[in-house]
Amino acid sequence: KxxxxxxxxxxxxxxxxxxxxxxxxxxxxxxxxxxxxxxxxxxxxxxxxxxxxxxxxxxxxxxxxxxxxxxxxxxxxxxxxxxxxxxxxxxxxxxxxxxxxxxxxxxxxxxxxxxxxxxxxxxxxxxxxxxxxxxxxxxxxxxxxxxxxxxxxxxxxxxxxxxxxxxxxxxxxxxxxxxxxxxxxxxxxxxxxxxxxxxxxxxxxxxxGSYQNPKNEKPRKIFDVPNHKETFVSVESDKEASYAQVQLLYKDYATPKKMVTINDFKDYIAKGLFTSMLNNRLQELTNSPTPPFTYGFSYHGETWARTKEAYQSFAMTQENKQLDALKVLVEENQRVKKFGFTQGELDRAKTQLLASIERSYNDRDKTNSDRFVSEYQGYFLTKEPTPGIEWTYDAMKKLMPTVGLKDINGLVKDYIKEDNRVVIFTGPEKDGLKKPTEQEVLAVLNRSA
The missing domain is CATH 3.30.830.10 (Metalloenzyme, LuxS/M16 peptidase-like)
Incomplete structure (x- = not known):
């Protein structure tokens, strides 16, 4: 500095x-x-x-x-x-x-x-x-x-x-x-x-070096996002919208935890494996003869606010299939909560993640400057760690075998809740296209759960 x-x-x-x-x-x-x-x-x-x-x-x-x-x-x-x-x-x-x-x-x-x-x-x-x-x-x-x-x-x-x-x-x-x-x-x-x-x-x-801060500088406030007991539903449409999508957010109660220790990094690996396994399942559904959506993805991560993360499920869908897409997203989340993942799924996800990090490690001398710039920006703004690919690759190899199904299957219990939830539908506004009601959305959410 x-x-x-x-x-x-x-x-x-x-x-x-x-x-x-x-x-x-x-x-x-x-x-x-x-x-x-x-x-x-x-x-x-x-x-x-x-x-x-x-x-x-x-x-x-x-x-x-x-x-x-x-x-x-x-x-x-x-x-x-x-x-x-x-x-x-x-x-x-x-x-x-x-x-x-x-x-x-x-x-x-x-x-x-x-x-x-x-x-x-x-x-x-x-x-x-x-x-x-x-x-x-x-x-x-x-x-x-x-x-x-x-x-x-x-x-x-x-x-x-x-x-x-x-x-x-x-x-x-x-x-x-x-x-x-x-x-x-x-x-x-x-x-x-x-x-x-x-x-x-x-x-x-x-x-x-010669510039000074204002004498009576304003404090740089951090803004929280309050928790809420309600489940909020927003069904929005627009005549110029060209596609329909579904978002389901389960907001965390607490503020995000910084990654500081080796154990934090192990938790980060577990989250990555959870995301990979669930999205492998969603990918299989999109490849089925009657896919519920054209694209589906779930993960735990940041919202618009630095102080609030959420477990988020997302789908791109046909304009008249939003309720069906929501039903499948909720059911897949509940399936993980009830039955967890299998050892075979975990082995596959570990192989994929290690292969990806190994590729990055092997290509480390070809890394473009803008990649490093973005990492430093993330560290400056949110203290997102930037240990470098050598450390990351070595730590992944050592820690990956210690991450078991129990570590991963336990995550979803903290993610999915019956309050602090938001469902958002966005899509085109057209004559003859029926807009789902808030009651229909809540019914799917509660019935599928």
Missing amino acids: LKNGLTYYIKKNAKPENKVDLRLVINAGSILEEDDQQGLAHFMEHMCFNGTKRFPKNELVDYLQSIGVKFGQHLNAYTSFDETVYFLPIPSDDPAKLEKGFQIIEDWAFNAVLTPAEIDKERGVVLEEYRLGLGADDRMMKRFMPKMMYKSHYADRMPIGQKEILENFKHEKLVKFYKDWYRPNLMAVIVVGDIDVAAMEKKIQDHF
Whole structure:
């Protein structure tokens, strides 16, 4: 870390040659917007590409395209609930281009041009993106989020924001968001590529070391998702929806446990084997003469909130077969709960998992830089461990034989419950297509269980 709290990660990796992946990660997103700032985290992302102190107006994109970095294809960014991330892959064999790359990410972090004229110019662009981007999935998501993330701040802070606020917000509201949250102690700079590590560390110190955090900095709050006794059902449809799907979530009662010890890693292996075995069963169903869905998948993992994980079953289905798909997902979950898996299934899953990790180990010298960058980003944002493929392969070989059916069959008892559940149906809206009712969904859920 730098003295101002900025975190940095540097790794030499020559795949691809003469390239370096630069990434600026801000541990702040739409979840931190005030009521009158909804949509401004995403708006801020736009402004960073719209002109900075060193690269006014369109000079930034023009310069990058002149050196072969194409907007969207290579150069990109995203805004989520909890983070905003900027990607910049550039040539590493030209010192001038490399220096420009660091100037760009420094400017994104601290020197975006936020004049009233520039903000108003971008307002129309963002509103058009809002209009076009708010497709069927977004519209349906806005409707089901209050149930999926019940009574949590996540339900009220969709990154796309509110149209009325985007049309009318005062310029200083955007400036405030930038100054509050784009600060060194909420940032990481990640540099992975065909580079000299010591030279890159000096560049980070030179470009980022002088910036200070605000004197009265706002606390970076963490937002919980409350548990609920009810089973919520959201049946959503849209005329532009092109496919139907089913989601079933059993939310955990407690906050996620960090992976810290060897025993935690053994639990992680057990979860992976559970997922593999159950999805092998679902895959067999999709290959049957009368498949209940075109694709089915179940796993235990993250939701939109960092503080809440869930056991989740998912299916893509014919538009008039959502209830049938839900019935099969519930039945397969209950079959595991009642009878568990067989030794033969476990042996097959272990063989698959070891083969996969062995392939990664054997190809470790061919690993692309963006893979390492993503791992470091995960560690910075959520402390997701990054022990490296050598350690992982060795630990897997040692621990895999110690994972038995008892370890795996016991997992589902904590996953499946009769409260803290949400069922979401999304699909097309058509004449003659009957929309399932909430009562029908609950009846299938309870009868199949």
